Amino acid sequence: MTAIIDSAALSERRKYIFAELVKIISTFSKAPETVGVVTPSSKLRDDIGIDSARLVDIWLDIESRFDVSIDESAMDGVATLDDLTTAVDHRWKGTVPTDFA
Amino acid sequence: MSVRVAITGLGIVAPNAHGVHAFEDALRSGRSGISHHHELKTLNFECQIAGIPAIAESTYATYFRPDYRRTTNSGIRFALIAALDCWKDAGFGMPDPRGNDVDYDTGVVIGTGVGGGDTFLENVFPAVRDCQIRKLGSTIPERIMVSGAASKVADYLALGGHVWANSSACTTGTESLLAGFREIREGRALRVLAGSTEGANAACWAGFDSMRVLARGFNATPELASRPLSATAAGFVPAAGAGVVLLESLEHARGRGARIYAELLGGAVNCGGFRSGGSMTAPGAIGVRRCLEAAVSDASVDITDIDLISGHLTGTFADASEIENWNAVFDEHLSDLPYINAPKALFGHALGAAGAIESVAVILQIASGFIHGTPTSDDILPQLAHLRERIPLESLGIRPRVVAKSSFGFGDVNACLLFKQYSGGIS
Numbered sequence: 209m210t211a212i213i214d215s216a217a218l219s220e221r222r223k224y225i226f227a228e229l230v231k232i233i234s235t236f237s238k239a240p241e242t243v244g245v246v247t248p249s250s251k252l253r254d255d256i257g258i259d260s261a262r263l264v265d266i267w268l269d270i271e272s273r274f275d276v277s278i279d280e281s282a283m284d285g286v287a288t289l290d291d292l293t294t295a296v297d298h299r300w301k302g303t304v305p306t307d308f309a
Numbered sequence: 310m311s312v313r314v315a316i317t318g319l320g321i322v323a324p325n326a327h328g329v330h331a332f333e334d335a336l337r338s339g340r341s342g343i344s345h346h347h348e349l350k351t352l353n354f355e356c357q358i359a360g361i362p363a364i365a366e367s368t369y370a371t372y373f374r375p376d377y378r379r380t381t382n383s384g385i386r387f388a389l390i391a392a393l394d395c396w397k398d399a400g401f402g403m404p405d406p407r408g409n410d411v412d413y414d415t416g417v418v419i420g421t422g423v424g425g426g427d428t429f430l431e432n433v434f435p436a437v438r439d440c441q442i443r444k445l446g447s448t449i450p451e452r453i454m455v456s457g458a459a460s461k462v463a464d465y466l467a468l469g470g471h472v473w474a475n476s477s478a479c480t481t482g483t484e485s486l487l488a489g490f491r492e493i494r495e496g497r498a499l500r501v502l503a504g505s506t507e508g509a510n511a512a513c514w515a516g517f518d519s520m521r522v523l524a525r526g527f528n529a530t531p532e533l534a535s536r537p538l539s540a541t542a543a544g545f546v547p548a549a550g551a552g553v554v555l556l557e558s559l560e561h562a563r564g565r566g567a568r569i570y571a572e573l574l575g576g577a578v579n580c581g582g583f584r585s586g587g588s589m590t591a592p593g594a595i596g597v598r599r600c601l602e603a604a605v606s607d608a609s610v611d612i613t614d615i616d617l618i619s620g621h622l623t624g625t626f627a628d629a630s631e632i633e634n635w636n637a638v639f640d641e642h643l644s645d646l647p648y649i650n651a652p653k654a655l656f657g658h659a660l661g662a663a664g665a666i667e668s669v670a671v672i673l674q675i676a677s678g679f680i681h682g683t684p685t686s687d688d689i690l691p692q693l694a695h696l697r698e699r700i701p702l703e704s705l706g707i708r709p710r711v712v713a714k715s716s717f718g719f720g721d722v723n724a725c726l727l728f729k730q731y732s733g734g735i736s
Contacts, residue, residue: 234375237375240374242406257406262447265446265447268446
């Protein structure tokens with residue numbers, strides 16, 4: 209699974225969140241070797257092969273990784289990596305590490 | 310005419326070996342899979358030894374999806390490795406993980422005696438006790454359901470027949486093979502992946518340690534601890550692992566040119582009804598004898614055709630009565646009592662997985678032509694001394710033609726299978 213980020217369209221902060229989210233979701237794909245590239249518009253279920261039940265685990269990992277609290281209603285309507293990025297972007301109080309390239 | 314059932318694939322994760330070839334080597338050489346485990350000492354077990362398969366994390370990573378740590382426990386992992394090995398051993402490939410094709414002709418029955426006890430101990434109980442249920446996530450049910458291993462196998466291999474789990478204490482594995490056999494014999498499936506698994510589970514073993522039925526006095530000499538038929542037997546050695554076989558319609562197996570290890574002729578299961586000496590922990594003689602006789606009858610063999618008995622034989626007081634029951638079944642043919650071996654001498658008692666692991670051992674002995682030894686029976690029970698030459702200490706280069714595999718379990722349950730060398734033809 210290779211992450212492709214459109215550098216012109218995303219802020220450094222969103223690029224960083226996206227990259228971290230790809231690390232998290234890559235462990236939940238049913239067939240990661242078949243996924244190829246993922247972009248912000250990749251759909252969690254159809255493009256990456258994430259079982260809908262695993263969204264709960266992805267949320268828990270995101271909460272742990274970014275030290276945020278995400279209520280269950282925020283899960284509704286999340287379909288793409290960009291949706292996830294937005295959810296984290298709105299809640300994360302941290303800053304992008306200086307060594308993030 | 311009923312359908313004949315062939316064994317066309319094997320998968321094994323045993324305490325003394327992973328993989329068919331390594332397992333055969335271990336059986337032939339009498340290699341023990343029992344070792345001391347510091348965790349059991351830390352937990353204050355009297356019995357600090359166990360037979361636990363040594364599977365490296367790097368091995369798991371080659372078999373499983375990246376999420377395996379949180380979607381499986383040790384019993385499921387052992388079963389899934391054994392099943393995937395078995396499937397490939399039978400000549401089948403892996404399906405497209407994102408495709409929609411399903412093999413509706415193949416079922417799965419993978420039983421377990423206890424199931425996901427380690428998941429309860431390590432994940433569920435602490436979270437519930439600490440009111441942290443939300444943090445359990447989505448993966449607990451699939452780890453604690455008794456059919457968890459069978460379901461994972463169906464998922465990885467896209468199998469769509471009857472997919473389920475059986476559970477009947479220490480007869481589970483033997484029973485699962487019989488259940489799969491009946492599915493094929495009665496025409497409901499072409500193939501069944503049948504077997505059983507048991508995780509490395511101190512929470513389960515603790516109850517047996519407290520009962521004082523686990524081996525004591527051998528913590529410094531673990532390879533000598535499992536002593537079926539021995540005068541110095543001191544209880545059974547807990548173990549873990551999984552065995553899976555591919556049962557297949559003989560006609561279908563021949564049609565696709567499959568390698569045939571052996572035939573499964575038939576078998577029987579029953580319960581002694583907690584009467585005539587039977588209890589929660591001990592098998593009643595009448596029930597055992599009825600089960601053994603029913604198995605021989607179901608297999609349509611003569612009692613004198615049996616060349617080898619692969620006993621349940623755990624290293625407890627029940628060993629002598631197990632032999633007495635076989636003596637009674639042989640009756641006037643007692644002089645024809647065949648060779649007897651006790652696989653638990655090599656890798657301990659894998660509880661619900663025992664019958665499947667030991668059936669794989671039986672099939673290898675038939676296919677490769679040997680009878681493994683029971684090395685720790687060197688000081689044989691005095692009342693069985695006359696059977697010394699029938700209970701070899703080391704492997705013999707003899708190919709058994711018909712083998713009986715018996716298992717007995719808590720709840721007064723009994724099971725027996727009859728396997729036979731395959732000699733060609735389908736009629």
